[in-house]
Amino acid sequence: MGKKTPQINSSSTADIAFLLLCYFLMTTTMDQQLGIERQMPQIPTAEKQKNQKARKRNLLIVRINHKDRVFVQKGEEVFKEVSNNLGELRTMVYDFFLNGSPGYKNSAVLPERKPVEIPGFAKYNGGNTFYNVSSGIISLQYNSVTSYERFIAVQNELVAGVNDVRKKFSEDYFKKDYADLNKAELDIIKAAVPQNISESEPFKAN
Amino acid sequence: MSKFRKGDKKEAPGISSGSLSDIVFMLLFFFMVTTQMRESESKVSVSLPKATEITKLERKDLTSFVLIGKPVMALQDQLGKTDRIQLNGELVPIEDLGNQIVNERKALAEKDKPQYRVAIKADHQTKMDMVAQVKWQLRLVTALKIMYQTTRQAD
Numbered sequence: 001m002g003k004k005t006p007q008i009n010s011s012s013t014a015d016i017a018f019l020l021l022c023y024f025l026m027t028t029t030m031d032q033q034l035g036i037e038r039q040m041p042q043i044p045t046a047e048k049q050k051n052q053k054a055r056k057r058n059l060l061i062v063r064i065n066h067k068d069r070v071f072v073q074k075g076e077e078v079f080k081e082v083s084n085n086l087g088e089l090r091t092m093v094y095d096f097f098l099n100g101s102p103g104y105k106n107s108a109v110l111p112e113r114k115p116v117e118i119p120g121f122a123k124y125n126g127g128n129t130f131y132n133v134s135s136g137i138i139s140l141q142y143n144s145v146t147s148y149e150r151f152i153a154v155q156n157e158l159v160a161g162v163n164d165v166r167k168k169f170s171e172d173y174f175k176k177d178y179a180d181l182n183k184a185e186l187d188i189i190k191a192a193v194p195q196n197i198s199e200s201e202p203f204k205a206n
Numbered sequence: 207m208s209k210f211r212k213g214d215k216k217e218a219p220g221i222s223s224g225s226l227s228d229i230v231f232m233l234l235f236f237f238m239v240t241t242q243m244r245e246s247e248s249k250v251s252v253s254l255p256k257a258t259e260i261t262k263l264e265r266k267d268l269t270s271f272v273l274i275g276k277p278v279m280a281l282q283d284q285l286g287k288t289d290r291i292q293l294n295g296e297l298v299p300i301e302d303l304g305n306q307i308v309n310e311r312k313a314l315a316e317k318d319k320p321q322y323r324v325a326i327k328a329d330h331q332t333k334m335d336m337v338a339q340v341k342w343q344l345r346l347v348t349a350l351k352i353m354y355q356t357t358r359q360a361d
Contacts, residue, residue: 014227017234024237033263035325035355043345144335148328151337152255152356159259202338 036155041198058111058135060096062089062158066143068150075109086157093161097134097193098168111136118191120184124173137196144202158197166193250275250292255330256359263353268321270294270310271355272303274336275329289329289336300339304347311349323351 061073071079072092082088099110113132122129138158142151163178166189170178174185181189252275263269273292277285290297293306311322324344328337344352 010227014223014230017227017230021230021234021237024234024241028237028241033266033269033325033355034260034358035263035353036257036259037261037351037353040341040345040350040352042348042350142334142338144333144338146334147330148332148334148337149255149330151334152257152330152354155354156257156259156356163259199341201342202334 064142064146066145089157090161097165252329257356273327303343325353327355
């Protein structure tokens with residue numbers, strides 16, 4: 001007859017687990033990484049740079065100066081200050097990119113539209129795979145001493161404006177909310193309503 | 207024999223604590239699985255700007271984080287108060303950033319390379335000059351996908 005192995009008292013496992021639990025509770029970081037995504041352009045060759053001239057009506061210039069004041073220039077108009085009301089940028093971007101789309105006014109001083117073939121779009125557009133895409137470009141210019149906070153605040157309004165256009169597009173063609181779109185529909189919307197925001201090199205502070 | 211017995215001292219049944227450890231273990235596993243240890247210590251202090259039109263960063267494993275900001279208090283004696291750039295726990299001079307990013311990208315599998323992204327975590331007080339320099343270095347090595355990291359602004 002072998003000796004009986006003594007039983008290990010297991011009442012303290014709960015305490016040990018509690019301690020571990022407390023440790024992981026304290027160290028865990030549940031933060032999500034959030035932000036504004038951007039695709040930068042390649043550095044253009046000298047030859048390409050020469051041909052890069054946008055027509056005035058297709059350009060919306062947003063400029064943040066060295067004192068974080070914000071100005072907008074639409075086409076041939078003069079610069080207008082919107083520092084105290086950045087929300088105005090949002091509606092301006094909305095009007096800018098919607099110009100000339102079906103059922104919307106077509107102003108001669110706002111961007112023109114060009115038909116672009118979008119794969120997979122035909123079934124939402126009555127068999128027509130072409131869509132008139134706005135040629136508009138937003139040029140975001142800033143000074144080297146502009147604060148990052150202001151830069152992001154302006155970017156946020158610009159993206160919000162583009163997203164408003166996308167929301168409208170989504171309701172018009174897909175008959176659903178922009179947030180509920182699947183991958184294929186998102187690809188279509190990205191081609192039809194491009195986020196043409198170009199960030200130039202900063203102006204040097206004097 | 208009355209239905210309502212008063213003054214009758216009956217002991218409340220004790221709650222069985224046998225399953226307590228099981229519950230605690232389950233919680234423990236949950237936190238062990240979801241926890242993410244901070245991989246590197248920050249040498250610069252960053253408080254992110256706020257924004258509303260934000261997207262979630264996907265594939266964190268394919269992302270390099272570039273921090274821009276003033277050195278943390280403890281290091282300000284050595285490093286001064288000018289903005290510095292940090293990549294993976296080490297301060298990097300701006301000229302070296304491109305090379306380091308290339309090395310980071312090299313380490314990835316071939317099929318993942320197009321999804322490589324650089325997240326810029328800049329302090330909200332940073333001047334755009336620094337951010338623009340970082341962007342230029344990234345463009346030089348064609349790391350063109352970037353994300354300006356922000357926090358969510360409450361509406």
